[in-house]
Amino acid sequence: MMELVTLPAAFGMRNVSPFCLKTEMLLTSLGLPFTMSELGNPGKAPKGKLPFLISNGQRIADSELITEFLDNETQGQVYAGLSKAQKAQGVALSRLAEDHLYWLMVASRWVDDRWWPNVVEGFFGALPALVRKPIAGIARRRVIKTMELHGLGKHSLQEQKGFARRDLEALAAAVPAEGFLFAEKPNIYDFTVAAMMAGIYDNQPATWVTDLAVEYENLRVYTERVQAAVGVWGRE
Numbered sequence: 691m692m693e694l695v696t697l698p699a700a701f702g703m704r705n706v707s708p709f710c711l712k713t714e715m716l717l718t719s720l721g722l723p724f725t726m727s728e729l730g731n732p733g734k735a736p737k738g739k740l741p742f743l744i745s746n747g748q749r750i751a752d753s754e755l756i757t758e759f760l761d762n763e764t765q766g767q768v769y770a771g772l773s774k775a776q777k778a779q780g781v782a783l784s785r786l787a788e789d790h791l792y793w794l795m796v797a798s799r800w801v802d803d804r805w806w807p808n809v810v811e812g813f814f815g816a817l818p819a820l821v822r823k824p825i826a827g828i829a830r831r832r833v834i835k836t837m838e839l840h841g842l843g844k845h846s847l848q849e850q851k852g853f854a855r856r857d858l859e860a861l862a863a864a865v866p867a868e869g870f871l872f873a874e875k876p877n878i879y880d881f882t883v884a885a886m887m888a889g890i891y892d893n894q895p896a897t898w899v900t901d902l903a904v905e906y907e908n909l910r911v912y913t914e915r916v917q918a919a920v921g922v923w924g925r926e
């Protein structure tokens with residue numbers, strides 16, 4: 691039996707990490723038996739991030755590497771029926787969601803002073819009161835530094851909102867009005883986009899990225915459709 695190790699629930703999200711949620715959706719859609727466990731400190735994961743998958747004692751870290759592993763384990767089921775062009779589009783959309791929009795979502799939670807208390811409570815609430823704020827503060831400074839290195843952290847909030855709006859506009863234009871991205875059934879690329887958007891739409895309370903995303907109703911409906919099709923929702 692495989693074990694998917696994820697972040698604990700937070701912000702009204704049963705599965706709060708888009709990378710963990712996407713992987714849960716994929717494992718479920720492939721009909722593979724698996725259990726889930728939680729790790730509050732991603733620093734203890736093989737590569738310092740979640741999720742990772744444990745299979746026959748092997749630990750596979752990173753949702754994309756897990757996807758490749760599962761494709762191999764299922765003799766090509768993950769990408770079955772997808773043309774090269776569809777895979778190219780899928781990879782491009784995934785990079786947009788996971789390597790750009792994701793960081794704006796992170797900024798909307800970790801950097802925004804009004805939202806920050808939710809991070810302290812949601813991610814560090816299990817720590818003893820005495821060390822909670824100092825440890826959360828260290829983690830916040832690391833996130834701010836990472837945002838700077840990425841480059842997005844160098845922009846003003848107004849400029850970041852512009853970047854997020856253009857990402858959302860692109861995703862909203864890319865998803866279909868009915869059905870899924872490339873097939874009658876949702877696939878890994880639908881899970882990637884929907885898992886990212888589920889956290890943005892459903893995290894409680896709304897962040898500034900949520901406020902922008904609700905303007906794209908078709909993207910919200912698509913996100914619901916993907917979650918319903920696989921029977922896995924990010925929210926509680």
Ligand SMILES: N[C@@H](CCC(=O)N[C@@H](CS)C(=O)NCC(=O)O)C(=O)O
Pocket residue numbers: 697706707708709732733738739740741751752753754
């Ligand atoms: N490329 C990784 C990204 C995973 C990732 O960023 N996970 C976040 C949670 S959403 C994490 O564990 N962050 C902890 C940290 O960076 O310290 C994947 O696809 O699995």
